Amino acid sequence: MTHQHASPSGEIWFRNQRVWRTVLAVGIPAVISLVAIVPEIIQAILAEAGESLPAGVRTALLGVAAAITTVAAVISRIMAIPAVDRWLRTYTPFGSSPRAENRG
Incomplete structure (x- = not known):
């Protein structure tokens, strides 16, 4: 059984769901890495010099992670525009x- 991702009219199904999936796929690792992991690495480096994380x-x-996630969501939404998807x-x-499927 073939599952089609676009209707015969070219409309893309689940456009908003695609954006939210992108937000989760990009946002979760961005927040975890930039808010939890990177500051610990920076703090370890600064501790060697006797400094502390500002x-x-x-x-x-966190703002950088939010910006990265927002850009990814916007790109995902643009890719769900029928003309862009056709291209x-x-x-x-x-x-x-x-x-x-597109050749038939």
């Missing part, structure tokens, strides 16, 4: 359906 660094890194299906392997 206040607000974690907040700034992606025609010229790249990144469309909503496999290239073989």
Whole structure:
């Protein structure tokens, strides 16, 4: 049984779901790495020099994680525009359906 990702009219199914999946796929690792892991690494390096992590660094890194996640979500939403999806299906392997389905 073949599962199609776009309707015959070219409408892309679940556009908003695709964006939210991108937010989760990018946001979770961005927040974990930039808010939890990177500050600990920076603190370890600074501790060797007798310094400490400046206040607000974690907040700034949280902002960076939010910005990265937002950009990824916007790109995901743009890719769900039917004209963009048609272009992606025609010229790249990144469309909503496999290239073989697009030839028929």
